[in-house]
Amino acid sequence: xxxxxxxxxxxxxxxxxxxxxxxxxxxxxxxxxxxxxxxxxxxxxxxxxxxxxxxxxxxxxxxxxxxxxxxxxxxxxxxxxxxxxxxxxxxxxxxxxxxxxxxxxxxxxxxxxxxxxxxxxxxxxxxxxxxxxxxxxxxxxxxxxxxxxxxxxxxxxxxxxxxxxxxxxxxxxxxxxxxxxxxxxxxxxxxxxxxxxxxxxxxx
Numbered sequence: 001x002x003x004x005x006x007x008x009x010x011x012x013x014x015x016x017x018x019x020x021x022x023x024x025x026x027x028x029x030x031x032x033x034x035x036x037x038x039x040x041x042x043x044x045x046x047x048x049x050x051x052x053x054x055x056x057x058x059x060x061x062x063x064x065x066x067x068x069x070x071x072x073x074x075x076x077x078x079x080x081x082x083x084x085x086x087x088x089x090x091x092x093x094x095x096x097x098x099x100x101x102x103x104x105x106x107x108x109x110x111x112x113x114x115x116x117x118x119x120x121x122x123x124x125x126x127x128x129x130x131x132x133x134x135x136x137x138x139x140x141x142x143x144x145x146x147x148x149x150x151x152x153x154x155x156x157x158x159x160x161x162x163x164x165x166x167x168x169x170x171x172x173x174x175x176x177x178x179x180x181x182x183x184x185x186x187x188x189x190x191x192x193x194x195x196x197x198x199x200x201x202x203x204x
Contacts, residue, residue: 099150
């Protein structure tokens with residue numbers, strides 16, 4: 001099958017999937033919506049493959065196909081010097097990466113401390129409000145989708161890592177945000193309970 005035919009096939013599958021969800025399967029809506037992040041992740045791996053030998057496509061050639069500027073393509077899909085550290089295991093395995101490798105990369109780059117400001121695996125400094133380095137931004141949607149392919153490998157994640165992977169924990173807070181919130185909280189005096197307080201506490 002030629003790539004153009006494969007592209008048309010994938011698009012038909014996506015439209016059929018959306019029709020099935022629209023027919024009343026509300027539980028599948030979240031899974032459908034997460035496909036966009038997975039497409040972004042595999043596009044990043046595809047770009048990494050095009051950038052490597054023997055192809056070695058330039059950023060100008062890649063940007064032209066993406067319909068964007070060279071700078072925008074580098075910012076979104078760039079390597080260590082242009083976007084941040086992308087784990088070597090991702091670059092070497094590309095789209096053929098195993099679930100076990102995805103688990104190891106995710107665990108190595110997962111911040112155990114919710115308030116940490118840098119990735120423990122690569123030293124990437126998180127921008128304000130962000131808590132994934134480029135490696136985990138790539139791995140997260142792939143591993144979330146493929147986790148049932150290798151239960152034994154996924155079982156090596158800690159409970160905190162697994163809960164974060166499947167989205168059952170609250171978003172991690174950047175250290176600067178946490179410090180600012182703590183300072184604001186300290187400035188607000190405790191207010192007395194009132195008759196209209198529905199917290200369950202009796203007024204003093």
